[in-house]
Amino acid sequence: MIQTTAVVVGAGHAGLAMSRRLTERSIDHVVLERGEVANSWRTQRWPSLRLLTPNWQTRLPGHDYDGDHPDGFMPVAGVVATITRYARLVNAPVCTATTVHTVRATSRGFQIRANDDLLRARAVVLATGACNLPAIPAAAGAVPASITTLSPLAYRGPGQLPDGGVLVIGASATGIQLAAEIHRSGRPVTLAAGEHVRLPRTYRGRDIFWWLQATGLLAERYDQIDDLTRARHLPSPQLTGTRQATMTDLNALAAQGVRIVGRLGRVIDGVAQFSGSLANICALADLKMNRFLNRADEWATASGLDEDLPPPHRFAGTRVDPRSPLELDLTRGEISTVLWATGFRPDHSWLDIPVLDRTGHIRHDGGVVTGAPGLYLLGMPVLRTRASTYIHGADADSEAVADHLRSCLSSRRR
Numbered sequence: 001m002i003q004t005t006a007v008v009v010g011a012g013h014a015g016l017a018m019s020r021r022l023t024e025r026s027i028d029h030v031v032l033e034r035g036e037v038a039n040s041w042r043t044q045r046w047p048s049l050r051l052l053t054p055n056w057q058t059r060l061p062g063h064d065y066d067g068d069h070p071d072g073f074m075p076v077a078g079v080v081a082t083i084t085r086y087a088r089l090v091n092a093p094v095c096t097a098t099t100v101h102t103v104r105a106t107s108r109g110f111q112i113r114a115n116d117d118l119l120r121a122r123a124v125v126l127a128t129g130a131c132n133l134p135a136i137p138a139a140a141g142a143v144p145a146s147i148t149t150l151s152p153l154a155y156r157g158p159g160q161l162p163d164g165g166v167l168v169i170g171a172s173a174t175g176i177q178l179a180a181e182i183h184r185s186g187r188p189v190t191l192a193a194g195e196h197v198r199l200p201r202t203y204r205g206r207d208i209f210w211w212l213q214a215t216g217l218l219a220e221r222y223d224q225i226d227d228l229t230r231a232r233h234l235p236s237p238q239l240t241g242t243r244q245a246t247m248t249d250l251n252a253l254a255a256q257g258v259r260i261v262g263r264l265g266r267v268i269d270g271v272a273q274f275s276g277s278l279a280n281i282c283a284l285a286d287l288k289m290n291r292f293l294n295r296a297d298e299w300a301t302a303s304g305l306d307e308d309l310p311p312p313h314r315f316a317g318t319r320v321d322p323r324s325p326l327e328l329d330l331t332r333g334e335i336s337t338v339l340w341a342t343g344f345r346p347d348h349s350w351l352d353i354p355v356l357d358r359t360g361h362i363r364h365d366g367g368v369v370t371g372a373p374g375l376y377l378l379g380m381p382v383l384r385t386r387a388s389t390y391i392h393g394a395d396a397d398s399e400a401v402a403d404h405l406r407s408c409l410s411s412r413r414r
């Protein structure tokens with residue numbers, strides 16, 4: 001039996017940030033990682049992906065972006081290199097190729113089974129990521145067997161798809177990026193759009209993430225958000241990591257030739273049925289975008305920046321084709337692939353402690369797991385602030401969680 005004070009599960013950026021915080025507090029620990037450092041970025045992302053957050057924002061405890069392109073967007077290889085360098089920088093005690101199979105609560109802390117070893121620890125930090133599995137709707141079960149189906153976790157490029165039309169389900173960051181890429185490969189693409197978040201890449205000459213940060217939106221705390229459950233499940237914004245276009249939204253995709261349809265409801269007898277509420281959903285996304293731009297303008301005026309920035313303006317509303325079909329017969333041969341860009345979910349199935357709610361998510365208060373003293377969570381959307389959804393959010397989150405962990409250890413000692 002190996003004994004340590006704390007075990008961190010997962011060597012993505014969140015687990016490594018936590019390792020740095022524990023080291024700062026002289027808390028001995030190990031980081032257990034089933035693959036290599038930055039494993040999710042090495043094995044579960046498509047090669048053309050670029051972060052939609054600008055480089056200047058990719059910072060971690062004790063590390064700021066120091067490259068030559070602060071306003072650029074990191075490719076996957078850059079993210080892997082950054083996280084790998086960070087692991088070395090903070091001298092994280094990572095055990096790679098070490099899969100955690102169970103974590104159990106004991107009278108004195110936790111027992112962890114990793115590979116064939118047993119470890120004992122007084123605290124455990126779960127940093128295994130929010131995007132381990134694709135969130136695929138039940139309708140997938142009725143898609144005809146002749147259709148190739150895949151999720152973004154398995155997607156590597158259009159070349160892996162059979163010839164023919166592609167139906168992309170979901171119009172958030174992943175869906176719009178993959179729809180555009182597949183369309184460029186010459187395949188006809190239909191994109192089923194449900195609720196989405198529309199934002200411009202730049203506004204009044206500044207990146208949208210500059211505005212999200214400057215207006216204080218990213219700093220909004222989890223305990224001050226009216227509908228926290230909704231905030232934690234908000235789709236990612238329709239953004240792409242490129243400066244080539246201000247908008248990579250439904251208007252841009254439609255102009256390129258992508259056919260936009262409503263949210264996928266059911267598949268019955270091989271026929272995909274789409275919601276008729278596409279126009280409403282788009283109007284709502286436009287409204288919310290404009291509300292944020294109003295907030296940005298008000299903030300700029302209050303901060304005395306109006307003279308330094310180009311004047312406020314608004315973007316054209318989303319155009320919805322009234323002839324957009326409500327049904328698509330998947331047995332006719334027009335569609336050969338369905339791509340589920342319907343989001344991701346964490347996998348904590350190996351946790352042998354009753355801390356999951358009925359939707360399978362861990363109950364926690366800002367990363368402090370409810371009903372399991374000494375158990376912590378990192379790397380989840382809106383864990384402690386809206387910034388928690390992004391890499392740089394781990395900076396403040398790991399600090400707060402490490403402070404709580406340290407006081408939990410001292411109170412147990414007392």
Ligand SMILES: Cc1cc2nc3c(=O)[nH]c(=O)nc-3n(C[C@H](O)[C@H](O)[C@H](O)COP(=O)(O)OP(=O)(O)OC[C@H]3O[C@@H](n4cnc5c(N)ncnc54)[C@H](O)[C@@H]3O)c2cc1C
Nearest residue numbers: 010012013014034039040051052053100128129379390391
């Ligand atoms: C498609 C996509 C695009 C994104 N784009 C951006 C972006 O532009 N900007 C941004 O800031 N964020 C982005 N994110 C979000 C964010 O960066 C990820 O959620 C991030 O990877 C989470 O970091 P993490 O360290 O919590 O988890 P991960 O990076 O997923 O790391 C978790 C680690 O835990 C390991 N692990 C899992 N289970 C076990 C186990 N049982 N035993 C041992 N090890 C285990 C995994 O192998 C992995 O290495 C994106 C996410 C996705 C999916």
